[in-house]
Amino acid sequence: MATRVDVEELKPGLIIFRRSEVKKRRNWYCRIKLPGEDRYKSVSLRTPDITAARERAFDQDVDVRFRIKHNVPIFDRPFSDIAEDYIKLQDARATVGEITKHRAVVVASIIRAQLNRYVGSTQISLVTEERWKGYPMWRRADAIERAKVQAEKTAEAEKLAAEAKERGEPPPRQIRTVGKDGKTIPKPRTATGKVSDATIRYEMTIFRSVMSYAASKKFIPDDKAFRGKLPLAKVRREEFTPEEYKTLYTEARTWVKATTTQRDDSVWLRNMARNFMLIMCNTGMRPTEAKNLRWRDVDSQKDDQGRTVVVLSVRGKNKARNLVAASNVANYLERVRDAAKAKGPDDHVFTNYDGSPTTSLYAGLIENLLTKTKLLMSSSGSRRSTYCFRHTYATFRLTEGVDVYFLAKQMGTSVKMIEDHYGHITPVKNAARILQGFEEWKALPTSAQTEA
Template sequence: MAKLGADTHVLLDGEVKVYKRPKSKRWQATFKIDEHWVRISTGKRDLEEAKTVAREQYLDYKFRAKHDLPVVTKRFEDVARLAIADMQRQLDAGAGRKVFKDYIKALNLYFIPFFGKTFITNVDHEKIQAFNAWRAEQIGREPKASTLNTHNSAMNKVYAEAVARGFITQGKVPILSNKGEGATRRPDFSLEDYRTMIRKLPHWIDKGKGGKSRDMRYLLRDYVLILANTGMRHGTEAQNLRWKHVTVFTENGLEYVELYLHGKTKPHEAIGRAGTIDYLKRIHSRTDAIKDIDFYDMLKQKLDLPVFCLPDGTVTEHLRQTFKAFLKDAGLLKCPKTGQDRTLYSLRHTYATFALVNDGMDVHALAKQMGTSIGMIERHYSHLTPRMKKDMFTGKRYELSAEEYAEQKAKENGRV
């Protein structure tokens, strides 16, 4: 609390003090509510008017305390800036989630411009409805469900900060809804197109120029195969993957590779399909810094070096463009089912589709493997249900002998 001057005026039996700061023409007031010192500006130059404001404010704060409202109030922008600063500190320290960047962007682009001067305690249902309409105008359309999820999470970060600092009670936090348009079906590769892609990649590499251009194509082939055989996220999880995150182990005479992935969501482990180890070995054999170390000895050293890199160890940010160029050359860019261009992220959706349809993996196991929720799997891949149950629908399971059925499933499950 500021030191009070000699001209301090005491009100309400000493509960409220009205005073002026040095060089200020307007009166200030201070009082204590539930162990919190509150200091306000009355905004008045006239002493009697200032006393009236001070009394009203004191009684208003007493009312807040009596009805379990926060004693200290802050404007939305103030609290949002605190939340942003906290998320940015975590990102700078390498501990923050990648999605924090999206939260910060949403707060700066939409929430702060709209709610900025509103007190955090005054954001009610009516104001949120007005915000929803304003945001749709700014975007030019109704936001999709995925966008709303990100925005709601950003807003929740602000309110978590406000609750932690005592600016608002948990019971007064507004409930945010998500009535956005459901996600559209995502482009992936059919088994036939996937096989075509893998078959054409070696020839496409040979057609490339030497040097870095050829190195990019070699890296792309193994990057594509690893994403398609693990369900790993392009960009976030792949970018963060280091050799120290790769573990190879043997059980019952079979060799497995486990990857520790972290990026958009909380960290999780994923098991690579057969062949993943071979693709990792190829990258290892091309990386100058480690190629002379035995692959398994190198893994035991738990090196903090990026897996997806060029021979000189540099990490490229141009695999997306290289992949698009390859798909155009191979005639595979456009997904015939969705009409959308395929991207590196399509390999994650391809993994999920193959796992559900060809491998018969249940959604619980797939959600764990891909580091996502069961709800997300059900929302985005519910269209696969007829194909997943095709044997039941057609009765083929009962028309074939056990040996014939097993042979058919083995063929269906084959993946290049």
């Protein structure tokens, strides 16, 4: 461990010293206390002469004070170093429950796999907002290049495998499809050369967060942290239309029985996936909330008119809330409970065939169902996932005229989020109010309303 020796105080807050671990070149160092802070800056003075060291130490002290006065960064480290400190902070936040461990892992992955390749070696003070805004172009070009490289490697591997087959030899180890244990080796994901706007936006928010962290630690001035809007428009949340939803739940009945495998759990899992889809579309739960849901969190009550209301106590995003659902959800949950092998109060609602909690929420089966019904891709060309069930719920509720405030409470989000992401629905919902007063828009006769 390094220790300071030959310490000499030149003035309060400024010392010079040597390092005990350095034996050959006995150079001097100085340590400067930042005014008004419990922080220090250490600098190598690059001389073994004490007189020269004293002079250089005073010069360094003047430089630090100049930087503070003119809002110039005192410390300068590469982006990758600051980003690693930010990753450690996220790990610490995950440990105490401020964020999920999954989010901390994702943040670290994006920084190390993408951001560091873009600006990792650049000094943090030289990373400008222009570099940040130029990230989408670099990211897309990089994806195209990586897809090209992967395609070339795949072609070469296939060629080598074909040559080995002609010689009667096993394929090279890097392209074998079966391991020594006899298990199939999963193929690496094929690089498509495309990156979605949503992915780039998310990566840019992490980029901006690292820069804000650097500003908070005085590595850059506050005005160097990125304050501008993200250059890409927000991705519209993809819901199912009423016609698509009808197709989905109708075709799902046939899909459950159409499995081609002979496994005992095949039909069981498809039934679970179908009920999961129906519950999600009728409650607006987040996938993480569904993953955490246990049977003790499910309750059935009566409203003031004697109707059955399902009350679910859900947890996700480090928050807990109660949401309500109609009696049809009670039926779906009863089907799940009847089929489940684990149905105690502390058991998870959504499980695998053996009763263990599902970690995938039947994602593969849901994708298969969406593919079979030709609903995997939305009308805008984006790929749908289980999160689309939540968007479908929000869209249907708004279309039916549910107040935005009550919907935000039900879904565990803010009114602003509802308005930002589902604002395209409200003009249609409020058409009668918006068009009131126009000659062509008059109230329908009572008899016509009854017939409608």
